[in-house]
Amino acid sequence: MDTAVTAKKKWWAGGYSPFNVSYGKLMMWYFLMSDAFTFGALLIAYGTIRFSSPSWPDPNEVFKSFPGMGHANLPLMFVSLMTFILIMSSVTMVLAVHAGHMRDKKAVAKWLMWTIVGGIAFLSCQAWEWTHLFHEGAWWGRNPFANVDGTQASTNFTNFFFTITGFHGLHVTSGVILNIVILANVLKGTYEHRGHYEMVEKVGLYWHFVDLVWVFVFTCFYLL
């Protein structure tokens, strides 16, 4: 095999990975690029329809509720909390990956656990928000919110909101499931036996990606 590792190693000459990564990680990167195009297409579709509409509802008016706060006017407070939770779960994922490099099984399990908790918390928040909006009369094909200029809005505000945040929520759900599977393997000692925690890194990539997508979804629906 490649024993003579020199500074002039020809990475592209065959016999080893040119990026010095396993095929699994390479696949994950390409998959994430692919998935970025899925979300990109959805968000561009959203932008297309929004810019061709004469007016659009104001997110500060739509997203102003907070659980247990009654009718207090708290624009974007709840979604900020959701975003904070998701970003924190990315931090704990970084710590899990780091612990994996240290081959610290206990720490990996602990941080993965927190990541899962963060993911579930985010999904619960989303469930509350969806339920709340549903009770206000919003759903696919139904939009109770008026445009910012007072005219009646088309249903595409809610159509896109539920479709894209739903699609993102589906990604978070699958991420949580993957994290649970990996956590089970960590606890079973599969990766300790294998000698490395690369699987944690791979689901970590996916988890960060889902977080990053949320930043864009959050910007498009709540801030703009």
Next chain:
Amino acid sequence: MSNEATLHSQQEVMHGAHDHHDHEHHHEDSFISKYVFSMDHKMIAKQFLITGIVWAIIGAFFSVLFRLQLGFPDATFPWLESILGHWAKGGRISAEAYYALVTMHGTILVFFVLTAGLSGTFSNLLIPLQVGARDMASPFMNCLSYWFFFLASLVMMASLFVQTGPASGGWTMYPPLSALGDASIGSKIGVDLWLTSMALFVVSQLLGGLNYISTLLNMRTKGMAMTKMPLTIWSFFFTAVLGVLSFPVLLSGFILLLMDRHAGTSFYLSDIFIAGKALANEGGSAILYQHLFWFLGHPEVYIIILPAMGMVSEVLAVSSRKPIFGYLAMIGSLFAICILAFLVWAHHMFVTGLNPFLGAFFVLLTLLIAVPSAIKVFNWITTIWKGNINFTPASLFSIGFVSTFISGGLTGIWLGNSSIDIHLHDTMFVIAHFHIVMGVSAFFGMFAGIYHWFPKMYGRFMNNTIGYIHFWVTMIGAYLIFWPMHYEGMAGMPRRYYDVSGWASFKQFGGLNEFITIVVILVFAVQLLFVFNFFYSIFKGRKMTNQNPWNATTLEWTTPIHAGHGNWPGEIPEVYRWAYDYSKDGRDFIPQTEPIGPNESAH
């Protein structure tokens, strides 16, 4: 992870709790693990190929049926009623059936045959064999890729048998027609099944594509630098990248379409009347779907043609005993096509209300594709120039490919101009253009590949005589079918119409349409002859006695005639040179595995 480790972990999946394996140690495969849920890339390639052949027969047969309607609009064929039932009452295909047949013909040929059947087959077969890997990076995902394709096939097949018939709004499935079940009988459950099937198909493409990319990047054998790879592998690489980046956009478009159909949304719908009744949908844009669709749709035509280009490059070099001309230019032009593929989609939409100012940029970018295409064409011609050509069926089909790619490509320059397109769009001219440049050409590339690598797949040869008959009838037939369509299109004869005999200006083409239909039947019959040849040769073909029957330089011919799972019985060979050392230093060919000699000239 090294190739060895991959194969080991894969065998563990297959056989459970074995701790240590040796490559020369053969396992007893059960029928299921060998032929059904196989994880050997060679078997998966054959699965893709045979499924593709079945679909090709169905899809081509559909074209025979609707050509009967176009060629003989007044005639009745009682046997049609016996196979199509109420879709062909009195022996004449109904308008609904006609649209269903046209739609399914397009869907089947574009996706199931020329995408899955072509790149699915040859990427699987050739990537591990030609880069020197024991199998794909993830054989399990590879297996899943085929079975998702199979599921997609089942759903699409099922849609042919539902009471309201399959989707029939054209293979592009444009809303609003496809979004509203009330709009047409062909927009009912057929469209749901179509969308489901296509979603499964996208999954299959993704699983396959990720595998192709990571295998050929990560698992090349020692010495196999990227610039030593055969052009087949380069073309599969770009094909896979195109698929991985463009299919997800199509999926997004489909998700929105499915919502419009069932969740009461209006992504693509606005200001619509059905039977005089206004619909509530408001604010959507049908053009949005077209953008999403063609963002895949255009790369898709390169997904279809690039593998054919790669295989033709390889076969032409082997059969003319000359190095490929302009190897780096070939890679560069593949790359340029790959980039431009993403930047030209709106040339399918010049007349749909696209801003003409925007159209100008798409014209420019579209016409730019002529540059890399021309580079490739000149390189192929220069490769066979003064070559000592072995006219095998594979090389004939490769030369045929170059011919059809030129004649179909030139009409693309016409259509790429937005002003000429005003006259030519949606006419038979477009049909002629894309059938020649990507339909016939891609099939020729595929046939070249099948004839050339059949010995590698089955250890036997296909019958040459039938191969020659197949080539000449198909070659001449293809031109006889599609050449006249240019004239029809220039005269304004629309595509997709059920019956054009009602217009005085198109009546003159009655005889021409009959002629085309007769040639279609003839060419279809010859394709069945090819299918017979294929299956007959699997069992009874002339046996391969020489490991390297074409005297080719590439790695796949260094494997045993019946290579087991793992491809090479011992070590994977090391590579020292590029794949095109033909007629060099007085030698006919030098395999890639031979070290460079001290006095060897540079290529």
